[in-house]
Amino acid sequence: MIPEAGIDWDACIGLMLQAMQSLQQGLLHLLAALGAARDIDGQPAWPFALRLSGEVMLIDRSVARALLGALGYSAAALLLVALSFAWKRARIPLLLAGGALLLFTPWPDTALLTAPAVPTSFHTSPTGFSATAIVHGEQLYTRQCIACHGTDGRGNTPLALSLPVAPPNLSSGLLWRRSDGDIFWSLQYGKGGKAGMPAFATRISVADSWALIDYMKANAAGVGITDTGAWPRPVALPDIALACRSPGATHLSQWHGQRIRLVVAQPGKAPPPEDPRLQSVLLNGAAAPDTVGAIDCANSQRDALHAIAIITGTPEEKLPGTQLLADRDGWLRARNASGDWSPDDMLCRSTAVGEGAGNTAGGMDQLIAAMDADPVRFAKGGFFTHRER
Ligand code: HEC
Structure with a gap:
């Protein structure tokens, strides 16, 4: 984020994209409430052939600036019109000035602000990325x-x-x-x-x-x-079922907002102890439950291990001993095979792979600090999304 002339463009663009996305999602829900949007598979269908899209703006800042400028013109025009009601004597010139501003507002090309849409463009997945x-x-x-x-x-x-x-x-x-x-x-x-x-x-x-x-x-x-050697784009921690010794969560997704560590059990080796900075889960494949050791919650389903094998591009048999760390937003961020964590273990970061590497000091605290300082700002479908589920 490089502030230019005191303006944090990334933050402005982020806010504008969020406003655009909320606007069209709000419109879709309004249409659904009025019975004007069809229902497809239990979710309201988008009735238009186009939707607003932030995709070009995410790449080309000049488009975002042009849009912000145009919104500024329109706001000024509306202000002039509002003033004209309050200030009778200047009503005509104010209305004329407001009208002229509205008429000559230089809007960016609509093709840069829209994308083709289909009826399910706004549908969301019901799977919870399980x-x-x-x-x-x-x-x-x-x-x-x-x-x-x-x-x-x-x-x-x-x-x-x-x-x-x-x-x-x-x-x-x-x-x-x-x-x-x-x-x-x-x-x-x-x-x-x-x-x-x-x-x-x-x-x-x-x-x-x-x-x-x-x-x-x-x-x-x-x-x-x-x-x-790294995840080029953010990927979420898959949801899995949990079996915990003390009653509590039955699924990972219930630990929303907490850092989560997955530990793949290693035969003949005690898993690491619980860590107060994280929620830990032991993936013990088909191992007996008594290998859970000091970790409170475990999952022994084959699917969980296999899904991790797919996401890490590592065959299941090479996974024992691997630990994965997800941040508070549910994104997978780091991997380690020894339990000696460092910021170098971060596999999902905004800097390129290798950049900032060589930082092997500081252990888990440093890694957590590095993760928190570099939250995932992830654009999907042309808009920022905070979580996969
Ligand atoms: C006969 C070959 C063929 C098979 C089988 C096939 N695809 Fe495709 N797929 C294509 C081609 C060709 C395109 C490019 C279409 C285009 O962009 O015009 C495509 C495009 C896609 C896209 C991109 C769509 C987009 O929005 O741009 C996805 C995702 C995809 N396929 C997934 C799948 C999945 C999942 C399956 C299995 C259920 C599948 N494909 C089976 C040939 C195939």
């Missing part, structure tokens, strides 16, 4: 999608190369640029006509489509970490 959904999605992907999109999502398969339209790289930023609802629509109804992505509505249920989206995100994270 390990079960990710693993189920993997099975569906292997059966229905792998022939064209490939194991790594890059679409370099023989079938893909023979297609008139090349499938996009699903392990690039694509899934993050689109809203989940837009991807959902492409899966159900296809994209790009006969030569493009086939429609799966008759073959894949609504729930299966959402599971596929979870898997594609998890797999893109795993491919990213294999290629670059």
Whole structure:
């Protein structure tokens, strides 16, 4: 964040994007309340062919500045009109000035502020990014999608190369640029006509489509970490069931707002002790419950371990001993194999991989400080999103 002439543009743009997103979500809910929006799979459908989009503004600040400027002009115009009511003698000149300002406000090109929309553009996933959904999605992907999109999502398969339209790289930023609802629509109804992505509505249920989206995100994270050593884009900690010795949470998602550490059990080795700075969970695969050791909560479902294997691009058998750390917003941030944490373990950061590296001092406190100082500001579908679920 570099303040220019005292103005923190990132903060202004962030606020404006949030306002735009709230505005259109509010409109959708209003239309739904008035009965003017159809219901698709239990969620209100967006009735317009376009939606506001912050995508260009996130890349090109001049567009954001132009929009802020135009909003400033309009606010000034409205102020002049309001003044004209209070100040009778100057009413005509004030109204004329206000009208002229409104008329000549230099709005940025609408094509830069909008994106094509589909009825499910604003739909949100019901899966909660659960390990079960990710693993189920993997099975569906292997059966229905792998022939064209490939194991790594890059679409370099023989079938893909023979297609008139090349499938996009699903392990690039694509899934993050689109809203989940837009991807959902492409899966159900296809994209790009006969030569493009086939429609799966008759073959894949609504729930299966959402599971596929979870898997594609998890797999893109795993491919990213294999290629670059870090998660190129933020990925959430998957939700898993918990079995705790003292009664409490039954699912990870109930620990909303807390830092969470996953520890993959290592046969013959006691897990690390509980840490008051975090909530810890032991993934003990099929191990007996008495290996839980000092950690209060555990999960022994295969899905949990397998989902972590996908997200970290690491085979399950190489995971024992691995620890993963998620921040208070539910984003996976760091990985460590020895339990000696340092800021170098951060795998999801705003600086490029390698930058700021070499900081191995300070342990967990330093890592937490580094994580808190660099919160995930994550744009999805052209808007900031704070949490995956
Ligand atoms: C016959 C080959 C083929 C199969 C099978 C296939 N796809 Fe595609 N897919 C494509 C092509 C081609 C495109 C590019 C379409 C375009 O942009 O015009 C595409 C695009 C996509 C996109 C990007 C959509 C967007 O909004 O830009 C996603 C996501 C996707 N496919 C996921 C899947 C999933 C999940 C499956 C399995 C259920 C699947 N595909 C099966 C060929 C295929």
